[in-house]
Amino acid sequence: MTQADLSQTPKVYGWCPGALRPMMSGDGLVVRVRPPLGRLTPDQARGLADLSQRCGSGLLDVSARANLQLRGIRDTAYDALIDGLRHLELLDEDAAAEARRNIAITPFWQPGDDSHRIASALAAALSAADDLVLPGKFGFVVDCGPTPVLRDTAADIRIERCDTGVMLRADGADHGLALTAETVAQEAIALARWFLDQGGAPEGRGRMRQLIARRALPASHVAPVLNAPRAATPQPGPTESGVLVALEFGQMPAATLAALADHGALRLTPWRMLLIEDDSDAAHHTAPTHTAPTLAAPTQSDLALEGLILEGRDPRLRVTACTGAPNCHQARSTTRNLARDLAAYVPAGRHLHVSGCAKGCAHPRATDYVLTATDPDVFDLIRNGTAADQPLHTSLSARALRAAPDFLTEGN
Ligand code: SF4
Missing domain, CATH: 3.30.413 (Sulfite Reductase Hemoprotein; domain 1)
Structure with a gap:
């Protein structure tokens, strides 16, 4: 491997951040919270929103393993954050238990x-x-x-x-x-x-x-093992357990989390969505029930909040992008603006992954179209692969991709 190859090779940490073992990123500490049963009570959700604003950047991510990440936590605010998580009963005994x-x-x-x-x-x-x-x-x-x-x-x-x-x-x-x-x-x-x-x-x-x-x-x-039919990824909207709302790039501002808490307890999902529990027994942890919601679900206007996607046909559901530059030290470019601009050109049923480097954190599996950054606003295009696979085209500028977005899908 040449020196140039080495400098392109993303660093693999082999562990995920926790609350008691945060990870440093370009925008400060990333602190990941694992709520029991993937569920936040309204008070816990409001408390996390408050901590995110007081101790960090005010942005929260839902991870691909249905955990919640507080971003941009300042070193000097970390102890206060831990006290806050303990108060919310969202802290394990130690880092190993977590x-x-x-x-x-x-x-x-x-x-x-x-x-x-x-x-x-x-x-x-x-x-x-x-x-x-x-x-x-x-x-x-x-x-x-x-x-x-x-x-x-x-x-x-x-x-x-x-x-x-x-x-x-x-x-x-x-x-x-x-x-x-x-x-x-x-x-x-x-x-x-x-x-x-x-x-x-x-x-x-x-x-x-x-x-x-x-x-x-x-x-x-x-x-x-039974070959159960593969379930399609759920779409935003009502379900038997509550209302699913998607988050653009899996991220939301703290104010959105606090506003969602006014509608009930929240469950984290691995699909970069939140499920707002209905007001059935599920919200109170009493007897088992499989009945449909009995109380009115939040309306679309209740949920018109920054960062939320409410419609299954929203083109932003067809794109994934990691945090990219400047928030990740390993990123070679910004990612999300380009993903947002190209979303409308991704055919229904297809998926585009824009990755800040070959590590491909946001979508480790193969997908239809992948743009992997190699330099600021410069990308390789991979089709039907992962961010680390052999590109079909190299050194495409973001400007050229915006000017001719059909290039993504040409001949496909
Ligand atoms: S894929 Fe994105 S988030 Fe992951 S290391 Fe690379 S730039 Fe950072």
């Missing part, structure tokens, strides 16, 4: 259902397993609704519904372990220990999918 509790739950859970009970038991089991040291990005998905909706959400251990109860499986495996909702949390911890015992994390890094590509599954994992 890192272990990496659980994404279907945002459509209902109080008392399998997803709710399993995620609660798993969080408690992970909190108690203080000898379990997993790689920084190692995560669990609890997705036990009628159809799995989190199959595209990165995870190492997945828990889904099956014919006889629930299925525990290693990510990437075609067989798993059929269990009951009562026993699966402890077995998930056992599978995480198996991963470590099998050498899944040499030097503290590694993913389950990589391990099972070279090792046989545990002998008890003999139940075939």
Whole structure:
């Protein structure tokens, strides 16, 4: 690898920021909060909005693992932020416990259902397993609704519904372990220990999918994984659990979060959307219910807030862009202005990813069109690939792309 190659190679940290282990970025500290069950009460949401304004840049991101990031936190305000998170009951005991509790739950859970009970038991089991040291990005998905909706959400251990109860499986495996909702949390911890015992994390890094590509599954994992129909990514609008609203580039100003809290508790999703709970039992954590909302959902005019996308046909839903320059030290260019300008030219059903560098944080998977920055306002175009793949065209200027946006899709 040449020196030039090295300077183009994005740095891989191998861990995600937390509240107790923040990450420095170009705009200050990034502090990631993992609310239990991916849910914020209205008071917690208002409290986070206030902390974001007082201690940071006033901008918050919803991450691809359904966590909330406060951006631009000043060094000098970090201690006050931590006190505030503790007061809101959004702080783990220590950084290790916070890192272990990496659980994404279907945002459509209902109080008392399998997803709710399993995620609660798993969080408690992970909190108690203080000898379990997993790689920084190692995560669990609890997705036990009628159809799995989190199959595209990165995870190492997945828990889904099956014919006889629930299925525990290693990510990437075609067989798993059929269990009951009562026993699966402890077995998930056992599978995480198996991963470590099998050498899944040499030097503290590694993913389950990589391990099972070279090792046989545990002998008890003999139940075939059902090929459930792939659920389409939900669109903004009403659902049985509440109203989904999307965030432009997964980001919102603190004032928008505070205003949303006036409509109910909020659930974080991995689709850069928030679900505003309806005022059914879900908002009060009482008995299980699968009924439709009974009270009026917020109206479109209630939700006309900065940074929100309310329509499934909004072209901004067809683009993804990371924070880019100047907020990320590794970025070679700004990204979001170009993504916003090109959105209307992305055909329906297709997707454009504008990435500040080859790391491709905002959309690690392959997609239809990718623009990877190589210099300020200069991009490589990749089709049907990731931000790091071989480009079809190199050194395209942002100005030329804006002037001839059809170039993105020509011949495709
Ligand atoms: S992809 Fe974007 S956010 Fe990720 S390191 Fe590169 S510039 Fe930064």
